[in-house]
Amino acid sequence: MGKETGSLQRRGFWRNAQSLWQGMALTFRHMLQARRRRAPLDIADPNYFAHQTGLVTLKYPYETLPVPENGRYRLHNEIDDCIVCDLCAKICPVDCITIESVKATEDIGETSDGTKKRLFAPMFDIDLAKCCYCGLCTTVCPTDCLTMTKVYDFPEVDIKNMIYHFTDLSPEQAEEKKRLWADQQEAVAKAKAEALKAGQQKKP
Incomplete structure (x- = not known):
């Protein structure tokens, strides 16, 4: 009984030593291969999975992988091209877009595609903490002013900072435009x- 126990212990010791040696050999092999760096390729690149050896991680955020062109990332509104049609807010499934409009009493120009602008936007807020990044708002936008940028990393300590404000008026200007519109309607x-x-x- 004692001889069998000792034999089992010796076999277990050598198995553990062999496993440890194999693990160390694998680790040292990877360390030697890590002298070469992996190129930051787009995931759509045909050579993306060709890098089987070398350092595969990047020094984020100093190095980043290229993001796909059709990805869904942070929303941006080019307010100068916005006609405040409210279609994006209506189609949003999570109600993360809040819009307030004021009718203009004067000519306020055109968008970059030639669409006549008739409304000001004293409020155009997008709460990206609520956004589900479905992209529906960019699809219905008639002037293509609402787009998704390539910015995918925008953490905030305060969740209120996730609300992005896009407006073409200051609060004072908004009040002035509202007053002018009310005066015009009254006239x-x-x-x-x-x-x-x-x-x-x-009449007689």
């Missing part, structure tokens, strides 16, 4: 009332 209503009264007086 139009007054002119209609006077015209109606004058028409009634002309």
Whole structure:
């Protein structure tokens, strides 16, 4: 019984030593191969999986892999091209887009594709903490002002900083535009009332 126990212990010792030696040999082989660096290739590159040896990790964030062109990342709104049509907010499945509009009383120009602008956007907020990155808002945008950038890493300590503000007016300017629109509507209503009264007086 004692001889069998000793034999088992010796075999176990040599198996452990052999396993340890194999592990160390593998580790040293990888360390030697790590002298060569892996090129940061796009995942769509045909040679992406060809690198079987060498250092495969990157010094993030100083080095990054190229991101696919059709990826879904952080949203951006080019407010100068926005006509404040509200389609993006309506189609958003998680209601992460909040828009407020003010009608313009003057000519405010055109977008880059020639679309006439008639509304200001005193509020255009996108809460990326809620966003599910479905891309539906970019699909329905008629002027292609809402796009997804290549920025995929934008952590924040405060979740409120995940709300991105896009607007073409300051709060003071927004109040001024609202007042001008209200004054214009009041003037139009007054002119209609006077015209109606004058028409009634002309009748026999």
